[in-house]
Amino acid sequence: MHILVCDGTGCRSSQSGLISEMFRDELLRKGLKNEVQVIRTGCFGFCEKGPIVKILPDNTFYTQVRPEDTAEIIDEHIIKGRKVTRLLYLDPDTQEYVSDSKHMGFYKKQLRVALRNCGLIDPENIDEAIARDAYQALGKVLSEYTPEQTIDIIKRSGLRGRGGAGFPTGLKWEITGKNPADRKYVVCNADEGDPGAFMDRSILEGDPHSVLEAMAICGYCIGASNGLIYVRAEYPLAVKRLKVAIEQAHQYGLLGEHIFGTDFSFDIKLRYGAGAFVCGEETALIHSMEGKRGEPTNKPPFPSQSGYLGKPTNVNNVETFANVPVIILKGAEWFSSIGTEKSKGTKVFALAGKINNVGLIEVPMGTTLREIIFEIGGGIKNGKKFKAIQTGGPSGGCLTEKHLDTPIDYESLTAAGSMMGSGGMIVLDEDDCMVSVAKYYLGFIVEESCGKCAPCRIGNKRLYEILERITKGKAVPEDLDKLRNLCNVIRDTALCGLGQTSPNPVLSTLNNFIEEYEEHVFEKKCRSGQCHDLLYYVIDEEECTGCGACKRVCPVNAISGEKKQPHIIDQKICIKCGSCMEKCQFDAINLKNEYKSTTVSV
Amino acid sequence: MTEIKTLADLKKKQEEVKSRIDLRNKAENPEARVQVKVAMATCGIAAGAKKVMEYFVEELEKRNIDAIVTQTGCMGYCFAEPTVEVILPGKEAMVFGYVDNVRADEIIERYIKHGELVDGIIPQNYDTIEHEER
Numbered sequence: 001m002h003i004l005v006c007d008g009t010g011c012r013s014s015q016s017g018l019i020s021e022m023f024r025d026e027l028l029r030k031g032l033k034n035e036v037q038v039i040r041t042g043c044f045g046f047c048e049k050g051p052i053v054k055i056l057p058d059n060t061f062y063t064q065v066r067p068e069d070t071a072e073i074i075d076e077h078i079i080k081g082r083k084v085t086r087l088l089y090l091d092p093d094t095q096e097y098v099s100d101s102k103h104m105g106f107y108k109k110q111l112r113v114a115l116r117n118c119g120l121i122d123p124e125n126i127d128e129a130i131a132r133d134a135y136q137a138l139g140k141v142l143s144e145y146t147p148e149q150t151i152d153i154i155k156r157s158g159l160r161g162r163g164g165a166g167f168p169t170g171l172k173w174e175i176t177g178k179n180p181a182d183r184k185y186v187v188c189n190a191d192e193g194d195p196g197a198f199m200d201r202s203i204l205e206g207d208p209h210s211v212l213e214a215m216a217i218c219g220y221c222i223g224a225s226n227g228l229i230y231v232r233a234e235y236p237l238a239v240k241r242l243k244v245a246i247e248q249a250h251q252y253g254l255l256g257e258h259i260f261g262t263d264f265s266f267d268i269k270l271r272y273g274a275g276a277f278v279c280g281e282e283t284a285l286i287h288s289m290e291g292k293r294g295e296p297t298n299k300p301p302f303p304s305q306s307g308y309l310g311k312p313t314n315v316n317n318v319e320t321f322a323n324v325p326v327i328i329l330k331g332a333e334w335f336s337s338i339g340t341e342k343s344k345g346t347k348v349f350a351l352a353g354k355i356n357n358v359g360l361i362e363v364p365m366g367t368t369l370r371e372i373i374f375e376i377g378g379g380i381k382n383g384k385k386f387k388a389i390q391t392g393g394p395s396g397g398c399l400t401e402k403h404l405d406t407p408i409d410y411e412s413l414t415a416a417g418s419m420m421g422s423g424g425m426i427v428l429d430e431d432d433c434m435v436s437v438a439k440y441y442l443g444f445i446v447e448e449s450c451g452k453c454a455p456c457r458i459g460n461k462r463l464y465e466i467l468e469r470i471t472k473g474k475a476v477p478e479d480l481d482k483l484r485n486l487c488n489v490i491r492d493t494a495l496c497g498l499g500q501t502s503p504n505p506v507l508s509t510l511n512n513f514i515e516e517y518e519e520h521v522f523e524k525k526c527r528s529g530q531c532h533d534l535l536y537y538v539i540d541e542e543e544c545t546g547c548g549a550c551k552r553v554c555p556v557n558a559i560s561g562e563k564k565q566p567h568i569i570d571q572k573i574c575i576k577c578g579s580c581m582e583k584c585q586f587d588a589i590n591l592k593n594e595y596k597s598t599t600v601s602v
Numbered sequence: 603m604t605e606i607k608t609l610a611d612l613k614k615k616q617e618e619v620k621s622r623i624d625l626r627n628k629a630e631n632p633e634a635r636v637q638v639k640v641a642m643a644t645c646g647i648a649a650g651a652k653k654v655m656e657y658f659v660e661e662l663e664k665r666n667i668d669a670i671v672t673q674t675g676c677m678g679y680c681f682a683e684p685t686v687e688v689i690l691p692g693k694e695a696m697v698f699g700y701v702d703n704v705r706a707d708e709i710i711e712r713y714i715k716h717g718e719l720v721d722g723i724i725p726q727n728y729d730t731i732e733h734e735e736r
Contacts, residue, residue, distance in 0.1 A: 002719045042682055042699050042724035054725070110728030119641055119677030119687075120730075127619040130612070139609035198645065198676075205643040206675015237644050252615075253605035261607045326731060360678035362728070376727070 001036045001078060002056040008043025008356065010378050011050035015067055016040075019051055022070040036078055043357050043378045049089065059100045062087040109376055111338065112362045113346045114162075114322040118206030123241050126248040129209040135254050137328035138213050138220075142260045147177060147221040154221075154324065156332035158344030163189060163280070163317035164392065164421045165497070166343070166410040169324075172314060176304040177222040179312040184224035186215050187308065187315045189285060190231040190238070193277040194393025195444060196352040197424030200318035202360050203348075204231070204238035207322065208245035214324035216255065216266045222314050227268035230285050232275045242270060277394070277448035280422075281496050282307075282315040284450065295452045296496035317422070319348055339365035343409030347420070353390075353427035354381045363408070370404040373427060384429040388512070392421025394441045394448075395501035397508025398434065417508045419501070433530035434513040435520055439467040441505035449499070456499035459490040463506060470517065472533040473524040480517060484510060529593050536595045537574060537581060541566040543588035550580035550589060571595055636669035636714055637689040638662070643676035649683035650702065657703045658686075661710055669714070679724050688713060697724045 005011075005020040023038045044052045049063035053073065060083055062073065069087060076082045088097040112118075121128035129135075141150050155170030176184065188211060192200040204211065215227040231239055246268055249255040257265045271289045278284045279294040286308050288294035307313025323345060327335045336344045343365040349372065352358055356378035363372060369389060373379070380386050388398040397418035399406070406412050410420050428437060442464045451457045466483050469475040487503035487510075494500045510517060519525045526534040539550070539559075544566040551559040551567060558574040561567030569580070569589075581589040606612050640646070640655040655671060662669045679685050682699025688709060689695045698709055699722050712718045 004719070004723065004725075006725075007721070037718055039719040039723060040721040042679070042722065044725045044727060046727070056719070112728050112730040115678065116730050118675040119639075121674060122639075122672045123675050124673070127615075127622075130616050131619045133616070135606075135612055136609075136616070139612050143609050202643055202645075202676040202678075235644070237647070251605075253607065254612075260609060260612075330731065356681065357679070358681040360676055360680060362678075 003036060003038045003073075003078075004041045004054040004056060005038060006042075006044050006050060006052040006054075007040035008047065008050075008378055010043065010047030010356065011052055013383060014051050016051035018067050019053065019065060019070060022067050023074070026071055026074050030074065030079070032074075032078065036074075046375065047378050048375055053087075061089060061099060063089045109363060109367065109371055110361055111346050111364050113326055113338075114203060114210075114319050114348050115206070115360065115362045116326065117210065118202055118360075121207065123206055123208055124244045126209060126245065126252065129207070133325070133329060134209040135213050135249075137325035138216050138254070139260050141217050141220060141328055142262050142264055147223070150217065150221050150328070151177065153328060153332045157327045157335040158332075158339075158342075159320065159323055159327060159335065160343065160410065161317055162319035162323070162347065162422070164395070164419065166420060169316060169320055172304065172316070173218060173221050175302075176312050176314040179305055181312050183226070183309075183311045184222055185308045185311055185313040186218045186222065186224050186227040187282075187285070187289070187303075187313055188215055188227070188229040188321055189280065189282065189315050189317045190229055190235070191273045191280040191285060192232070192235075192318070192422060193275070193280050193448075194422055194424040195441075196350060196426050197393060197422055198350045199348040199360065199423045201235050201238050203318050203322050204235065205241055208238075208242050209249065210322045210325055211318055212242075212245055212249055212255065212268055214321035215268060216259065217324055217328065218314060218316065218321070219266045220264055222312070224314070225265050225267065227266060228271050228289060228308070229268060230271045230273055230279070230289055233272040234275050239270065239272070246270075276450070277444070278450045278496070278498050281498055284496070285315065286313060293450075295450045296498070298495065319423070340407060340409045342411055347408065347423060349423045349425050351377050351425050351427070353425075354384065354429040354432070355379070355427040356381055365409045366407040368405050368407055369399065372408075372425070373404070377427070380427065380429050384431065386427070387430050387432060388428045388434065388437075390418075390426040390428065390437065390441075390505070391424070392419035392504070393424050394444050395419060395498065395504055396421045397504045398428070398437065398512060399508075400512045417504075417511060419504070431528050431530070433471075433526050433528040434509045434516045435467060435470055435526075436530045438506045438509045439464065439471060442467060442502075445498075445502045449502070453493075453495035453499060455490045455494040456502060459486055459494075460499075460502055462486060463490070463503065467506070470520045471526070471531040473520070473531075475521045477521060480510075480521060483517075523594075525593050527593060529591070532576070535576070535591045535593055536571055537569055537576060537578070537589055538592045538595045539567050539569055540588045540590060543586050545586055545588070547585075549583045549585065553579045553583045555579065636662075636667060636691065637687075638669055638671045638714075639674045639687040639689075640671065641675065641677045641679075641683070641685045641687075642673035645676060645680050646683045646685065651684035654684050654686065654701050654703065654706055657706050658710075661707070662714075665710065667710070667714060678728075682722075682724055685724065690714065690717060693717075695726075697726065698722050699724045 053062040053065045151173050159169045160166040273279050276294050279288045281296045284294045284296040303313040346362050348362045388400050390398050403416045449456045487507050490503045546564040558570045658671045684701050686701045687697045
């Protein structure tokens with residue numbers, strides 16, 4: 001038998017370490033040391049009810065176990081085989097005790113649809129994919145449904161684009177299908193560029209066949225026999241696995257001529273992106289594939305009318321495609337039963353930042369940010385306080401404490417001032433400076449702006465300069481108004497989606513954290529101590545022995561004081577080189593985000 | 603490789619590969635092979651999964667354990683990379699996190715050889731779509 005004790009950060013902070021020690025001691029005392037083992041495990045993702053103890057092989061799941069409960073568990077459960085009912089999970093809906101974790105609601109917090117095969121199959125072996133239903137949907141569509149029927153299934157399922165904008169996928173297919181042309185294209189957008197996002201990469205690396213299959217289904221629906229995957233060259237492993245997958249699908253005749261003995265032929269080729277963020281925008285992506293500069297153009301014409309080489313082109317994101325085969329096999333009703341009224345199905349998120357369980361998760365639409373951060377994510381690192389969560393990448397925004405109970409779907413995230421985006425989620429804690437965060441994202445935009453339109457090229461550069469002034473303590477009060485005005489101008493006048501959303505990180509932090517901006521501007525203070533120019537070297541009067549070492553090393557003679565008396569640093573002269581702090585042997589000099597102006601010598 | 607020409611062909615193929623995989627998974631006899639899956643997405647490889655996979659391949663062979671070591675995609679537990687899933691014949695899959703060569707040795711000696719669990723198990727905390735009979 002095994003006793004599993006959660007050793008995740010959440011449970012550890014409520015004494016799970018002591019609990020496992022006590023289990024071991026008790027087993028030793030009862031002479032069961034060899035029969036029963038105590039194992040420390042990673043996070044169960046149910047930190048709310050921690051500490052968690054699980055007994056194997058009968059899968060009993062105990063919640064909120066206290067150190068004093070250990071003896072009872074051993075006496076009752078291990079020795080007598082009777083479950084300790086009061087420690088079982090009480091289902092809040094049915095008011096019944098649940099002993100097996102598989103029947104518990106929290107297991108359903110994460111539902112893997114797009115990630116169904118990731119981490120389960122060998123991505124370089126098509127047989128393993130076939131064992132898990134790969135290409136069944138394609139076969140079913142080709143032999144049982146017309147393109148119209150298939151599009152109808154996708155439309156009824158309510159699937160919307162997972163790249164960020166949330167355009168209904170079935171509708172997109174229908175429009176592209178209706179545009180007559182001698183040649184059409186299916187394009188998979190695998191140009192994932194948001195900082196901290198790796199959903200698409202993981203799908204391509206873990207389950208490439210799901211994307212290939214869905215592209216073929218799309219080709220059948222819109223009347224295309226050519227597929228192109230635009231994948232960034234920085235994803236060498238994804239490229240390699242896609243190549244292997246395409247090759248293996250060809251060998252089985254699941255791609256190529258006369259698939260499943262029908263007249264339908266479909267082939268997929270790869271196109272490599274050089275890693276420009278703007279190429280995730282579909283018109284820019286198409287230009288890049290044509291060998292032109294990766295710059296967006298005005299819509300209309302939409303790619304569905306005139307896309308790659310002037311032909312109707314259907315562009316979908318990797319995750320969107322990965323959902324398609326399951327929808328065909330399990331039906332539109334099944335898919336639309338998951339999620340919220342307007343956003344169906346699940347969404348993959350890449351959880352990063354100051355969170356315990358950094359990772360890739362997939363949750364039904366409508367899950368709240370609180371559930372994601374504090375249950376699945378296991379809470380904030382090192383017991384710090386949650387400050388904000390950045391969603392939607394450089395086009396998104398920061399959501400705060402008050403948004404934690406927002407159910408995640410396209411509309412509610414937009415309403416809260418952020419956006420769904422492709423699924424990057426970066427968690428920020430009390431040590432993060434929101435002005436610096438906004439500056440970071442803007443720096444990214446300035447780097448990645450293609451330069452075609454003035455608002456994005458010049459406007460964002462100016463925004464960045466204002467933010468830089470703020471973080472360096474050189475801002476004037478008017479800068480705050482300027483910042484907001486310029487954001488609005490860029491949002492209203494930029495050419496493409498990237499430009500129009502580029503001021504979002506600034507706007508959302510201005511709206512939610514205006515007090516931090518004001519502190520930087522008026523008090524020249526950064527509360528989280530991230531802005532180095534707003535930190536001051538201060539001598540602690542209590543600790544200072546007056547040895548004079550700092551005074552001698554200071555290159556600008558900013559330090560004064562009598563021997564054996566506490567010294568002081570004149571902040572007006574100090575150049576913040578840090579030499580004094582390095583020299584001080586009594587740890588009397590510290591970096592602080594404010595200083596008492598009375599102690600400054602004149 | 604034979605081409606798949608109809609949906610029936612595909613289903614036949616699926617049965618074939620499924621039974622092969624099932625045999626690996628569910629076989630009751632102790633002679634059945636152990637499966638070791640290493641999460642080899644970019645994140646895992648960056649954290650050292652390649653070395654761990656090589657270690658498993660070499661050591662299992664040296665210690666005369668009949669096992670299949672395969673790679674797989676991202677399991678989603680990025681905080682605990684490299685992650686390794688071990689399926690003993692007839693048992694449920696177990697995922698171990700933070701696996702380096704030392705921990706790999708422990709997994710081989712204690713879990714694979716004797717079925718004793720070792721510290722660092724990562725509990726599965728998600729649901730996936732189940733296969734329904736069609």
